[in-house]
Amino acid sequence: xxxxxxxxxxxxxxxxxxxxxxxxxxxxxxxxxxxxxxxxxxxxxxxxxxxxxxxxxxxxxxxxxxxxxxxxxxxxxxxxxxxxxxxxxxxxxxxxxxxxxxxxxxxxxxxxxxxxxxxxxxxxxxxxxxxxxxxxxxxxxxxxxxxxxxxxxxxxxxxxxxxxxxxxxxxxxxxxxxxxxxxxxxxxxxxxxxxxxxxxxxxxxxxxxxxxxxxxxxxxxxxxxxxxxxxxxxxxxxx
Amino acid sequence: xxxxxxxxxxxxxxxxxxxxxxxxxxxxxxxxxxxxxxxxxxxxxxxxxxxxxxxxxxxxxxxxxxxxxxxxxxxxxxxxxxxxxxxxxxxxxxxxxxxxxxxxxxxxxxxxxxxxxxxxxxxxxxxxxxxxxxxxxxxxxxxxxxxxxxxxxxxxxxxxxxxxxxxxxxxxxxxxxxxxxxxxxxxxxxxxxxxxxxxxxxxxxxxxxxxxxxxxxxxxxxxxxxxxxxxxxxxxxxx
Numbered sequence: 001x002x003x004x005x006x007x008x009x010x011x012x013x014x015x016x017x018x019x020x021x022x023x024x025x026x027x028x029x030x031x032x033x034x035x036x037x038x039x040x041x042x043x044x045x046x047x048x049x050x051x052x053x054x055x056x057x058x059x060x061x062x063x064x065x066x067x068x069x070x071x072x073x074x075x076x077x078x079x080x081x082x083x084x085x086x087x088x089x090x091x092x093x094x095x096x097x098x099x100x101x102x103x104x105x106x107x108x109x110x111x112x113x114x115x116x117x118x119x120x121x122x123x124x125x126x127x128x129x130x131x132x133x134x135x136x137x138x139x140x141x142x143x144x145x146x147x148x149x150x151x152x153x154x155x156x157x158x159x160x161x162x163x164x165x166x167x168x169x170x171x172x173x174x175x176x177x178x179x180x181x182x183x184x185x186x187x188x189x190x191x192x193x194x195x196x197x198x199x200x201x202x203x204x205x206x207x208x209x210x211x212x213x214x215x216x217x218x219x220x221x222x223x224x225x226x227x228x229x230x231x232x233x234x235x236x237x238x239x
Numbered sequence: 240x241x242x243x244x245x246x247x248x249x250x251x252x253x254x255x256x257x258x259x260x261x262x263x264x265x266x267x268x269x270x271x272x273x274x275x276x277x278x279x280x281x282x283x284x285x286x287x288x289x290x291x292x293x294x295x296x297x298x299x300x301x302x303x304x305x306x307x308x309x310x311x312x313x314x315x316x317x318x319x320x321x322x323x324x325x326x327x328x329x330x331x332x333x334x335x336x337x338x339x340x341x342x343x344x345x346x347x348x349x350x351x352x353x354x355x356x357x358x359x360x361x362x363x364x365x366x367x368x369x370x371x372x373x374x375x376x377x378x379x380x381x382x383x384x385x386x387x388x389x390x391x392x393x394x395x396x397x398x399x400x401x402x403x404x405x406x407x408x409x410x411x412x413x414x415x416x417x418x419x420x421x422x423x424x425x426x427x428x429x430x431x432x433x434x435x436x437x438x439x440x441x442x443x444x445x446x447x448x449x450x451x452x453x454x455x456x457x458x459x460x461x462x463x464x465x466x467x468x469x470x471x472x473x474x475x476x477x478x
Contacts, residue, residue, distance in 0.1 A: 007447070011446075011447065093332070097451055097453075097454065100447065100450065100451055100454070101450060101451070101454045103445035103446070103447050104441075104443045104444070104445045104447060104449075104450050104454075105443075105444060105445070106443075106444025106445055129447055129449070129451070130447060131445065131447045134445060134446045134447065135445070169465050169469075202343075202461060203464065203468075204343045204344075204345075205343070205344065205345025205464070206342035206343045206344070206345055206370065206373060206374070207250075207342070207373045208246070208250065208339065208342050208343060208368055208369060208370045208373065210343075210368070211339065211340060211343050211457070212336055212339055212340070212368070212453075214336075214451075214453075214454065215336065215339070215340045215343075215453065215454070215457035216457075218450070218454035218455075218457045218458050219457050219458060219461045222441060222458045222462075223461075223465075225442065225444070226408050226462075229442075230408075
């Protein structure tokens with residue numbers, strides 16, 4: 001499996017999966033691979049594009065083991081887990097962007113369905129700036145079933161829905177929590193929506209009527225971080 | 240100038256610039272154009288791609304007047320303006336995504352430099368889901384000079400900087416405000432940074448060390464919305 005992109009390759013070199021060899025356009029990129037004990041060959045831009053099949057390689061390409069998906073149940077362990085569930089996100093850019101924000105927010109992981117959804121392809125690794133090498137991403141056969149299991153395990157499940165009555169700032173993000181985001185344009189499927197404890201919306205004041213799903217994810221993730229930190233500090237009385 | 244993408248064309252039909260004619264793949268798309276009084280021709284996928292030069296047209300293309308840039312000074316008027324300043328954002332996807340979030344947050348507008356930055360091209364219109372047709376976007380010769388003018392006009396200028404000492408949740412977003420975001424990877428240039436009243440960061444808990452600039456923009460924009468709404472309601476004592 002061929003990964004490409006400077007950050008994607010760099011994080012893979014220090015992540016959970018094996019990296020077998022690398023190709024680099026310049027010495028600085030090559031040095032990163034050598035420092036990680038990975039054999040490197042030099043190649044020019046066109047050569048790298050031929051190896052990875054994308055012009056978007058930023059001078060660094062590597063061959064790595066398949067993406068090491070996490071165990072979905074394990075994401076719900078630990079202290080105050082925060083899990084992102086994605087219902088049929090199709091766009092690799094969006095999946096990558098959401099994973100990058102989730103990793104930055106210190107989320108426990110991202111859960112995606114096995115079918116009719118983007119997988120963690122090299123394009124997703126690139127779009128996540130390598131965040132998927134550190135963030136656990138799990139695949140489940142059925143997202144609604146996973147949400148029911150999460151509830152049994154004590155998590156509160158919030159679905160993002162533009163038609164929800166409650167604002168995302170009005171709910172309690174403390175304790176084990178799962179936030180669920182629907183596919184671009186279509187939102188949550190009925191069974192997934194029914195498995196949520198509560199639906200929340202980001203208030204919109206413009207004319208366009210929807211946010212990009214990766215923007216919504218970033219807003220909800222960092223509201224959870226803010227609200228949890230505020231509760232710990234006893235400073236915030238608003239939620 | 241040829242615009243493409245279902246939302247991009249639909250919002251252009253109801254936006255500030257003239258739309259001269261449209262091409263549509265199906266009757267539903269054609270009806271939107273006709274309802275706006277714009278002549279429509281039917282075309283197939285390949286025909287639409289030939290007209291707009293992109294496979295990403297979603298069955299709808301139109302010919303429109305050039306993008307109507309706003310007057311930068313006008314963005315600072317009105318009640319409690321919230322302006323986004325972008326320092327050399329190069330990626331059309333990021334510029335479009337930021338404009339979409341800014342429009343959704345009810346921001347007054349986005350200011351971009353004239354040089355070494357993405358303009359509001361058809362790709363940006365597409366990436367913004369048409370939000371740029373409603374959101375004022377202004378170009379300035381020098382972003383630092385604009386920030387100084389904004390300060391003279393009474394605005395508080397916050398720069399996003401990963402190395403800042405203050406969290407974005409610790410500052411006062413009420414009153415006229417400008418948030419400034421730096422280019423991908425490079426951050427704010429020294430003169431732009433020097434023109435800010437305060438630098439703020441989004442706290443990161445992962446290993447990757449940075450968020451996508453469009454994610455940062457979404458987080459800051461909706462924190463400003465949340466904090467302003469909270470202050471108005473007198474509910475929030477945390478900021």
